[in-house]
Amino acid sequence: xxxxxxxxxxxxxxxxxxxxxxxxxxxxxxxxxxxxxxxxxxxxxxxxxxxxxxxxxxxxxxxxxxxxxxxxxxxxxxxxxxxxxxxxxxxxxxxxxxxxxxxxxxxxxxxxxxxxxxxxxxxxxxxxxxxxxxxxxxxxxxxxxxxxxxxxxxxxxxxxxxxxxxxxxxxxxxxxxxxxxxxxxxxxxxxxxxxxxxxxxxxxxxxxxxxxxxxxxxxxxxxxxxxxxxxxxxxxxxxxxxxxxxxxx
Amino acid sequence: xxxxxxxxxxxxxxxxxxxxxxxxxxxxxxxxxxxxxxxxxxxxxxxxxxxxxxxxxxxxxxxxxxxxxxxxxxxx
Numbered sequence: 001x002x003x004x005x006x007x008x009x010x011x012x013x014x015x016x017x018x019x020x021x022x023x024x025x026x027x028x029x030x031x032x033x034x035x036x037x038x039x040x041x042x043x044x045x046x047x048x049x050x051x052x053x054x055x056x057x058x059x060x061x062x063x064x065x066x067x068x069x070x071x072x073x074x075x076x077x078x079x080x081x082x083x084x085x086x087x088x089x090x091x092x093x094x095x096x097x098x099x100x101x102x103x104x105x106x107x108x109x110x111x112x113x114x115x116x117x118x119x120x121x122x123x124x125x126x127x128x129x130x131x132x133x134x135x136x137x138x139x140x141x142x143x144x145x146x147x148x149x150x151x152x153x154x155x156x157x158x159x160x161x162x163x164x165x166x167x168x169x170x171x172x173x174x175x176x177x178x179x180x181x182x183x184x185x186x187x188x189x190x191x192x193x194x195x196x197x198x199x200x201x202x203x204x205x206x207x208x209x210x211x212x213x214x215x216x217x218x219x220x221x222x223x224x225x226x227x228x229x230x231x232x233x234x235x236x237x238x239x240x241x242x243x244x245x246x247x248x249x
Numbered sequence: 250x251x252x253x254x255x256x257x258x259x260x261x262x263x264x265x266x267x268x269x270x271x272x273x274x275x276x277x278x279x280x281x282x283x284x285x286x287x288x289x290x291x292x293x294x295x296x297x298x299x300x301x302x303x304x305x306x307x308x309x310x311x312x313x314x315x316x317x318x319x320x321x322x323x324x325x
Contacts, residue, residue: 106269107257241252
């Protein structure tokens with residue numbers, strides 16, 4: 001049994017809130033200026049730490065929504081019910097406030113232009129955030145890597161980046177499929193059910209195309225999507241997953 | 250249950266570099282995969298990392314006053 005007691009090497013730094021943009025009723029994008037920011041890779045996240053007056057600290061991880069090619073660091077945060085940190089970030093945080101964070105963090109769930117494609121991006125709810133960074137990175141680099149995106153949300157008004165994603169399309173080389181699992185607006189043309197094998201088979205690249213897949217969302221969503229892809233003959237090694245959920249750390 | 254991505258910051262703090270892309274081999278089933286794909290339980294007393302194939306406990310991480318204790322019990 002290996003045992004080690006080591007001191008931390010990742011450093012905490014302060015970012016200043018430049019803007020807070022409401023994305024949906026429950027999510028907001030926090031635009032941060034971080035003076036010593038070393039730059040990130042698309043798909044990485046940061047740890048955010050809040051400290052109360054009595055010294056109590058709470059820490060959470062949030063995906064970076066902006067591309068490495070952008071100046072600001074943008075975090076899109078979903079307010080969870082009873083979310084100790086998220087309810088402060090979405091609702092109380094104001095322009096000019098400072099936020100303690102460390103990062104960028106994570107070297108697995110990342111995509112860079114040189115990694116190629118075709119890309120299969122599958123998002124459940126706020127799992128769209130790191131995938132949006134990848135889409136923006138691809139656009140900023142004028143990459144020709146073809147992309148298919150499957151985005152699952154409960155309802156139309158819970159779609160994050162709705163305008164931005166609907167602006168993508170065939171001419172941008174991005175094929176966007178949306179499924180609304182709980183409530184659909186009148187005349188809805190997209191999918192209207194939870195993801196299953198048939199839906200995944202319909203929207204993903206065929207296994208023979210050997211897509212590089214990134215799946216992000218709640219644990220059950222990620223398991224369903226990755227299991228479906230594997231059963232359709234996709235190589236597990238080309239499927240990268242990231243599970244979101246309340247952590248209570 | 251989450252996955253190894255959720256503890257990327259803690260692991261980097263401890264090991265001084267990103268560990269999510271690093272491969273870990275399970276002592277239970279012998280399968281190998283990236284740390285990012287392990288099953289992680291954050292709500293246990295401390296962080297429990299399990300093999301996503303056979304559920305063997307790979308690692309337990311606890312922290313007290315900025316000092317970590319890391320038991321790599323099931324990684325070989």
